[in-house]
Amino acid sequence: MIRKFLKTLIWLLPVFFLLPGSVRADSVSPDELVKGVTEEVLSILRQDKGIQSGNKQRAMALIEKKVAPHFDFSRMTSLAVGRAWQQADAKQREALTAEFHTLLVRTYANSLTAYRDQTVSFKPSKQTGDEVLVRSQINKPGNQPISLDYSLSKSGNDWKVFDVAIANISLVTNYRGSFASEVEKGGIDGLLKTLQEKNRKGVTDQPPAS
Template sequence: MKQLFSLFAGLFLLCGNAFSSEETPDALVKRVTDEVLTIVRADKDIQGGSTKKAIELVEAKVLPHFNFTRMTALAVGKDWNKANPEQKKRLAEEFRTLLVRTYSNALTAYKNQTVVYKPLKMQPGETDVLVRTEIRQPGQQPVLLDYGLEKQDSAWKVYDVVVAGISLVTNYRETFAQEVRAGGIDGLIASIAAKNKQIAEKAEKKS
């Protein structure tokens, strides 16, 4: 399952243009996914495994369209309420870095997958929706890839990615809970930071 997250979570990468507040979340997902995959297909450095180039793309195009505070709160679960404001800030920063590196690694692994978009089930005035897609690759079973989006002011923000029915952010919950039990909130922060350092060191060795 971790391989699925690593491979497919990065396929939904949002472009940094300003979008109309009237654009539906499924139209947003389709348009920007197609745009970003076009960039990836044309970028020889990313296809060649350049993590640095992939991170630059993620930093520039993805981050403004994700609600990392809510994503972190979902991942930490009930222990989120144990954290003070500064700890919450640090947790969100470290978790953001972890997800950025996961998405960047997925970009460098992109080959010839295609995305099929499912009809959106959305009621008028609804501000929290699930956009459903399917990832297809020759010779393999399709993988369901869904996105939880919420509307903040006039913009839709991603707060979860669901692969084959399993939430990306809540998939971390038990591991994070164990870290909190062992070392408190500060222990969890240190653990995520150490993981980020480990991933960064591996990326440097590859480059």
């Protein structure tokens, strides 16, 4: 059951960052941002019958509008690509970031409908330099709690998420192996082509931690 829950949960990460319009990311600390948004989002999901009934387009639109602005997709992509990122020119980096963004949004939206009765509790955050680790715990009846930690850094006046770890498993790090394999086979263009093909076909990835 824990394994099944983890596979579902890893694609529910962005729902905890659906920032309501009344909250400004630059007016609160990372802890306050995550806690406040979490409470708001859980309330939204419990009432949104469209997402609960499996409306993927509604879920994607919701993610693009409310989630995507609070994630640093460029940094996430560079972390996932790893050393090969240095091989990419500016145009390739831009294209990789756009395709990775699209892939994650589609995959996340495909799993938003799985939300049911999870609750969230928080632990003290940790700050290292200009980065903050906001630590939380996901609770589901009948299952052991699972840690869910957000890594944020300042981007201009805003705090943005550049990685998420579930049960100490990094989301971006888990992509690194498959991305490295694609680069080894076909270089940066080979990886880009693979991502473009997945997005063209509407493919959604399985959770990296599965």
